[in-house]
Structure formats: structure tokens, C-alpha cells
Amino acid sequence: MSGEVTDALFRSPLHERHVALGAKFAAFGGWEMPLEYAGGGVLREHASVREAVGAFDVSHLGKARVRGAGAADFVNSCLTNDLSRIKPGQAQYTLACAEDGGVIDDLIAYLISDDEVFLIPNAANTAEVVRRLAAAAPEGITINDEHRMYAILAVQGPRSIEALTHLGLPTDHDYMSFVQTRLGEAGVIVCRTGYTGEHGYELVVAWDDAVTVWDSLVAEGVQPCGLGARDTLRTEMGYPLHGQDLSREITPVQARSGWAVGWDKPAFWGREALVAEKAAGARRTLRGLELTGRGIPRGHMAVYAGDQAIGETTSGTFSPTKKVGIALALIDTAAGVADGDLVEIDIRGRKVEARVTRPPFVRTSVR
Incomplete structure (x- = not known):
């Protein structure tokens, strides 16, 4: 069964469930996905993941x-x-x-x-x-x-173990490992991965089994969460979003993602260029910025040291956990900015002070 196309956007197999929960939808990567749900919105959903357990429909992800x-x-x-x-x-x-x-x-x-x-x-x-x-x-x-052959449900938060255990799903495998199992008649791949910084799992299930698995999670008291909370959670951790913090114009060296490069491998796409950039040093580096004043930064806002523009934000949001604005920004290496230094972000014509830091902005136990 493939995803339905409506107004040129694909829909998840859980779309009707989201509608019934009062979801507000947004276009994301060619899909119509829930941004937040009625009855609390992003702040409640964010807190549920940091404090208890939430479930995200991320079936838009490719396979x-x-x-x-x-x-x-x-x-x-x-x-x-x-x-x-x-x-x-x-x-x-x-x-x-x-x-x-x-x-x-x-x-x-x-x-x-x-x-x-x-x-x-x-x-x-x-x-x-x-x-x-x-x-x-x-x-x-x-x-x-196999993009529309499978759905993916991310179950994240300190109570994720309890929720999945009650459903009879395995939870004791190591971080970044997976187990193929069943939930009733549904085949499920349970992987110890996530994008929130909390202990969690991602469940890969056949498209036609998604509703059954989702209903089982909701019956266990797992809070449905939309992509709005997913974005605030990942930004608090400093996790990059492709198209913003990683892109065809932003290399792994610049984005501090060199840990995901096998530098000793003889071959991979882009190896020659990346090895050369690493040796020469990146001309700009992704840094974290935490506002000391009021304001909510967004992407593509200029960053200043005094009167000199030294970079641009790539992602920005209000941190529900820290109650301050936070951002990721590409900062010119030549500016000589160090962690702890103060800079300013131009937020709609008003410069707001921010402290340079290295993410994560909050401390969690992802493993």
C-alpha cells in the first residue's frame, strides 16, 4: 500500500489518527505531517519526552x-x-x-x-x-x-522502556542496535535510536500495520508528539537538520560532523575534498548560541562581534527546557570566537546578546 497524495503532499498511514487528535499539519519534505496536537501543543509534547514518554510519527523518513x-x-x-x-x-x-x-x-x-x-x-x-x-x-x-512500504514511529523519553516492555517489545539492547520481533501479527524492527537526546526507540513497521502499533502505544499512555517538539528537542541537543545545519553548501567538517567520517577508509563519496578541507581547516564552524537577553532566533539571522558580521544562524528556537532562545550558527573561523564569548544576533533588526557554547544545550542520558 502506498501513501496517498493530496495537493502533491504524501500522507502517513496514521493521517486519520492525527486528524482525530486535533493535529495541526504542516508540509515537511513533501509530506503532510502533524506539527502539534490540540490540548497542549509543542511545550507539553516537548516536556512529555524530557520527563516521561512521547511518540512521533516519522513515517515521512525515507527507506x-x-x-x-x-x-x-x-x-x-x-x-x-x-x-x-x-x-x-x-x-x-x-x-x-x-x-x-x-x-x-x-x-x-x-x-x-x-x-x-x-x-x-x-x-x-x-x-x-x-x-x-x-x-x-x-x-x-x-x-x-521502499519509502512508502514502511512506517516509522519514534518512542522517546525516560519512560520509553516501560511503555515498550508493557507491549512485550524488547528494550534491553544496546544503543544503535536493533532487534526484529513481532507485536501481535505485526512485524516490528525495534532500534535503539532517536533524535531527541532521551532514551528511546524507533519502530519500523509495515505500512498497513502502523495504525495497530500506534493505537497500542497510545493505549499505554504514550503522548502523541508532532514535528514542532521534535525540532525543539533536537535543537536543544545540537543535532543537525539537513537543509539547515547540513547541506550541499555545509560540509561535515564545517558542521562538526567529522566523527561520522571514516577518515582512514580508502574511498567514499567526497573523500578527497573532505580530507583536504580537514587538513587546511574549515573556514567556518557550527557553534551553539544561547541568548542572554529576550528573543527567539531563527535560521538565517546575522551574527555579530561588535560591528563585524561573523556568521549566520542555521537553526534557532525557544528552548522549553532552559526557557531561553538558542541557535546553531556557522561562525567564521577567522573571527577567533571561543566558547564563552559573547556575540550578538540580529533578530528582526534588534541585536540580542548571546553566549557562544558547544551543544548540547541541555544534559540528558541518550544511552
């Missing part, structure tokens, strides 16, 4: 499967991180880069076996990632776009 003899080695020769560092049953954050080092997408690779890798790219980039992999694949390797 692609690489199969064939040596599939894992092939993926490893394309994507940045070193897939040989993990074993079947584990997952890895990695990047697909262009030859100039710009980021086509950041994604999660599920290593099923030496001959099968399941990929979860971002919604808007799935087709391009699949296209590039297919163009590079040797004979015997197949790349299938």
Missing part, C-alpha cells in the same frame, strides 16, 4: 534497501562512516556527500548482513540518495526505494 553479494562493502565505499566498525544487528549514523564535500543527506544505516543494508534517509532526499547509489552500484547489487 531504501541495498541487497546483493557485498552490499555492505558497496555502501561503505559510498557513505562517509566506516560500516566495517559495526556488526549485523547494529545501526550507524552516516552521510552521503557530493564530490565537493557538501552533504547530500545524513542517514541511518541498518546493517542486516554482509549482503543487505537498510537505509533511512531524510524524506526530501530519499530519491536522490537512491539514484546515486543505483548509478554507482556494480552488477549484482540492487537498490530498492
Whole structure:
């Protein structure tokens, strides 16, 4: 069963459930997805994840499967991180880069076996990632776009263990590992991953089973959460969002995502450009900014040191946890700004003081 297209936007298999919950919708990556729900909105949903447990429908995320003899080695020769560092049953954050080092997408690779890798790219980039992999694949390797064959539900928060355990799902596996199991008649992949900074899981289920699994979570008292809270949670952790903090114009070196690059690997897309940039030093670096005054920063706002423009915000929001405005910003290396220094953000013509810091802005126990 494939996703329905309405006004050129795809819909999740849970769309009617979201409507019944009074969701406010927004377009995201070509999909019509819930931004927040009636009865509390972003602040309540954010708090539920930090303090208890929330569930996000993230079925807009892509799904692609690489199969064939040596599939894992092939993926490893394309994507940045070193897939040989993990074993079947584990997952890895990695990047697909262009030859100039710009980021086509950041994604999660599920290593099923030496001959099968399941990929979860971002919604808007799935087709391009699949296209590039297919163009590079040797004979015997197949790349299938399974974007609308599966739904993904992210169950996040300190009570996520309790909620899934009550449903009979496994919860004791290590961070960035996954278990294939069942919930009644529904097949479920339970992966210890997330995008919130809290202990959590992402459940990959067949499209037609999504409603059953979602209803089971809600019956356990799990708070439905929209993409608004997902964004405030990830920004508090300093997690990058592709298209804002990572992009074709922002490399992993600039975004401080070099930890997701297998620098010793002989080959991956963009290797030559990234090795050269790392050796020379990035001309700009992604930093955290925490406002000392009132205001809510957004993306593409100028950052100043005195009268000199030294960079631009890439993401910005109000932190529900810290009760202050926070932002990620690309700061010119030549400006010599250090953590703890004070700068200013131009928020709609008004300069607001902010302190430079290295994320996360809040401390949690993701593992």
C-alpha cells in the first residue's frame, strides 16, 4: 500500500489518527505531517519526552534497501562512516556527500548482513540518495526505494522502556542496535535510536500495520508528539537538520560532523575534498548560541562581534527546557570566537546578546 497524495503532499498511514487528535499539519519534505496536537501543543509534547514518554510519527523518513553479494562493502565505499566498525544487528549514523564535500543527506544505516543494508534517509532526499547509489552500484547489487512500504514511529523519553516492555517489545539492547520481533501479527524492527537526546526507540513497521502499533502505544499512555517538539528537542541537543545545519553548501567538517567520517577508509563519496578541507581547516564552524537577553532566533539571522558580521544562524528556537532562545550558527573561523564569548544576533533588526557554547544545550542520558 502506498501513501496517498493530496495537493502533491504524501500522507502517513496514521493521517486519520492525527486528524482525530486535533493535529495541526504542516508540509515537511513533501509530506503532510502533524506539527502539534490540540490540548497542549509543542511545550507539553516537548516536556512529555524530557520527563516521561512521547511518540512521533516519522513515517515521512525515507527507506531504501541495498541487497546483493557485498552490499555492505558497496555502501561503505559510498557513505562517509566506516560500516566495517559495526556488526549485523547494529545501526550507524552516516552521510552521503557530493564530490565537493557538501552533504547530500545524513542517514541511518541498518546493517542486516554482509549482503543487505537498510537505509533511512531524510524524506526530501530519499530519491536522490537512491539514484546515486543505483548509478554507482556494480552488477549484482540492487537498490530498492521502499519509502512508502514502511512506517516509522519514534518512542522517546525516560519512560520509553516501560511503555515498550508493557507491549512485550524488547528494550534491553544496546544503543544503535536493533532487534526484529513481532507485536501481535505485526512485524516490528525495534532500534535503539532517536533524535531527541532521551532514551528511546524507533519502530519500523509495515505500512498497513502502523495504525495497530500506534493505537497500542497510545493505549499505554504514550503522548502523541508532532514535528514542532521534535525540532525543539533536537535543537536543544545540537543535532543537525539537513537543509539547515547540513547541506550541499555545509560540509561535515564545517558542521562538526567529522566523527561520522571514516577518515582512514580508502574511498567514499567526497573523500578527497573532505580530507583536504580537514587538513587546511574549515573556514567556518557550527557553534551553539544561547541568548542572554529576550528573543527567539531563527535560521538565517546575522551574527555579530561588535560591528563585524561573523556568521549566520542555521537553526534557532525557544528552548522549553532552559526557557531561553538558542541557535546553531556557522561562525567564521577567522573571527577567533571561543566558547564563552559573547556575540550578538540580529533578530528582526534588534541585536540580542548571546553566549557562544558547544551543544548540547541541555544534559540528558541518550544511552
